[in-house]
Amino acid sequence: MERWVIVTLVTAGYLALSLVIGWVSGRKASNTVTGYVAGDRDFGLLVMYFVMGAMMFSAFAFLGTPGWAYSRGGAAFYVFSYGLLGFAPWYFLGPWVARVGRRFGYVTQAELLSDRFKSDLLSWLIAVVSIVAFIPYIALQMKGAGIVFNAVTDGKVPIWIGAAAAYAVVMLYVLKSGVLGVGWTNTFQGIFMLVIAWTLGIWLPNQLYGGIGPMFERLADLRPELLTAPGLDSSGAPWGWGAYSSAIIVSAIGVTMWPHLFMKAFAAKNDNTIKLTMVFYPTFLLFLLPLYFIAFAGVLFDPKPVSADFILPHMILNTNVAPVVIGLFCAGALAASMSTGDAMLHAAASIYVQDFHSKLFDRKLSDHSRRTLIRVVAVIVGVVAYSIAVTTQMSLVSLLLAAYGAIVQLAPITVVAFFWKRATAAGAVAGLVLGSITTLLLYLNPELRPFGLHEGIVGLTVNCSALVVFSLLTKPTAAEHVDAFVETSRRAD
Amino acid sequence: MRIRLVPTLAALYYVAMIFFVTYPGYVPFDRIRPFVLGMPFSMFWQVMWICGAIIVLAGVFFWEKGRRADTQGSSERGSPSSQAGGE
Numbered sequence: 001m002e003r004w005v006i007v008t009l010v011t012a013g014y015l016a017l018s019l020v021i022g023w024v025s026g027r028k029a030s031n032t033v034t035g036y037v038a039g040d041r042d043f044g045l046l047v048m049y050f051v052m053g054a055m056m057f058s059a060f061a062f063l064g065t066p067g068w069a070y071s072r073g074g075a076a077f078y079v080f081s082y083g084l085l086g087f088a089p090w091y092f093l094g095p096w097v098a099r100v101g102r103r104f105g106y107v108t109q110a111e112l113l114s115d116r117f118k119s120d121l122l123s124w125l126i127a128v129v130s131i132v133a134f135i136p137y138i139a140l141q142m143k144g145a146g147i148v149f150n151a152v153t154d155g156k157v158p159i160w161i162g163a164a165a166a167y168a169v170v171m172l173y174v175l176k177s178g179v180l181g182v183g184w185t186n187t188f189q190g191i192f193m194l195v196i197a198w199t200l201g202i203w204l205p206n207q208l209y210g211g212i213g214p215m216f217e218r219l220a221d222l223r224p225e226l227l228t229a230p231g232l233d234s235s236g237a238p239w240g241w242g243a244y245s246s247a248i249i250v251s252a253i254g255v256t257m258w259p260h261l262f263m264k265a266f267a268a269k270n271d272n273t274i275k276l277t278m279v280f281y282p283t284f285l286l287f288l289l290p291l292y293f294i295a296f297a298g299v300l301f302d303p304k305p306v307s308a309d310f311i312l313p314h315m316i317l318n319t320n321v322a323p324v325v326i327g328l329f330c331a332g333a334l335a336a337s338m339s340t341g342d343a344m345l346h347a348a349a350s351i352y353v354q355d356f357h358s359k360l361f362d363r364k365l366s367d368h369s370r371r372t373l374i375r376v377v378a379v380i381v382g383v384v385a386y387s388i389a390v391t392t393q394m395s396l397v398s399l400l401l402a403a404y405g406a407i408v409q410l411a412p413i414t415v416v417a418f419f420w421k422r423a424t425a426a427g428a429v430a431g432l433v434l435g436s437i438t439t440l441l442l443y444l445n446p447e448l449r450p451f452g453l454h455e456g457i458v459g460l461t462v463n464c465s466a467l468v469v470f471s472l473l474t475k476p477t478a479a480e481h482v483d484a485f486v487e488t489s490r491r492a493d
Numbered sequence: 494m495r496i497r498l499v500p501t502l503a504a505l506y507y508v509a510m511i512f513f514v515t516y517p518g519y520v521p522f523d524r525i526r527p528f529v530l531g532m533p534f535s536m537f538w539q540v541m542w543i544c545g546a547i548i549v550l551a552g553v554f555f556w557e558k559g560r561r562a563d564t565q566g567s568s569e570r571g572s573p574s575s576q577a578g579g580e
Contacts, residue, residue: 088507088546228535279547
């Protein structure tokens with residue numbers, strides 16, 4: 001049998017198994033919005049750990065970060081730091097979010113914030129920002145899946161078919177099972193990609209250099225500039241410490257604020273589930289190690305890949321790996337893409353219905369209609385993202401970075417929601433809007449950045465100042481309401 | 494509000510980490526040799542902070558668990574401040 005046929009069969013087998021797991025897992029959920037969006041707030045430790053971990057390990061982690069390690073060396077180490085710093089606050093924030101969610105019935109981040117500040121405007125703003133950030137992100141995941149499938153089948157499976165196959169499966173289990181489908185498939189996909197990554201990450205350097213140590217010894221002799229931070233920039237010149245350090249801080253804040261992270265906190269069974277998830281979460285970061293090993297193994301390897309992002313599939317395809325293993329690798333990469341894409345697809349649709357549609361057009365929407373609407377929107381979002389993925393070549397990343405910049409700006413509001421009772425809706429909206437505009441402006445006009453600081457940091461400074469000034473200038477939010485919110489968040493169950 | 498030792502230490506771990514994985518705290522440790530577990534020291538340094546975080550967070554978790562067991566055992570109801578504790 002030809003290599004690409006075996007690879008395709010193995011991958012198809014993985015997709016079938018994902019579908020079965022995703023389909024079956026939804027049977028337990030209740031027929032409510034809480035059941036569909038927050039899994040009836042009943043996620044245990046195992047599922048929670050893999051949901052959080054696999055959700056963050058996207059197609060970008062599987063292809064992009066090894067690409068960084070390969071072409072920019074130590075620059076890629078920043079991912080370890082921001083991953084760790086970004087999740088640490090969730091040890092405390094997670095239980096608070098979950099408690100107010102249980103008490104007041106929130107299933108999304110915007111519901112939490114707009115209810116705390118009693119502002120529908122805030123809800124719409126957050127919904128728009130989140131969805132604008134999600135769609136290019138989902139498109140990138142789809143494209144990633146298609147590209148890997150295409151590469152490992154020697155170009156026999158076109159990108160559009162690969163992406164369609166993977167995301168048809170995702171769509172089916174998201175529609176059928178909601179967040180439970182996302183949870184259990186992420187568990188399966190997470191275990192799958194961990195096993196594949198570690199096996200290949202240890203085997204490949206052994207095969208090529210006789211071990212990880214000997215590999216780095218040779219790199220230390222031949223390419224020492226790749227083995228220390230801050231490594232190189234994208235043009236191959238030494239990268240600056242300022243850029244390296246501020247990238248860590250801004251990315252960490254951004255990770256903390258992802259709306260789908262909030263939504264999964266609402267799904268946790270109890271405080272201990274979230275806390276233990278956060279205790280174990282850093283182990284997921286170590287999963288980058290084997291991927292980096294493979295990438296570093298590629299540095300002294302010939303032939304070279306067409307682009308740095310292809311380093312992983314390139315190494316797998318050119319080192320006499322058995323076709324079945326190539327298939328498993330492809331499935332692992334698809335798992336990374338799908339376990340992120342499914343959570344985002346589900347989150348985007350839920351956010352649209354809960355935070356935008358039902359607040360703007362129809363407040364009296366029944367629970368049943370909401371669930372139907374979420375499914376309809378999920379299909380629309382999927383189709384839009386897919387069309388973007390297969391048609392556009394370009395600045396997806398720019399759109400993504402712009403929206404991501406706005407997501408970072410949710411951080412001050414979220415912190416004051418739990419800490420500063422005097423913060424008001426006007427302050428929150430002003431902070432969010434001015435902070436986002438500043439970020440966008442500096443992103444588009446880098447020459448205006450003071451001291452070359454990251455645009456997100458400048459945006460946050462403007463954001464915090466506006467938040468304080470506008471809050472103090474406006475009437476306080478009803479004390480009873482704010483007290484109930486803050487006290488609920490602190491009360492352990 | 495009383496300052497609680499264990500969560501404060503945990504927070505300090507992360508503050509120290511911010512210093513030691515960025516400029517300038519990372520610089521003295523951002524070196525190729527000695528190799529540890531086959532990795533350059535700069536890479537091992539990152540792995541070390543990750544493993545440290547697991548230990549620190551596990552420490553906070555068990556400390557809280559112990560405290561909760563204490564307050565439930567010794568008095569019927571803890572004071573409001575101790576109920577709110579641990580965060």
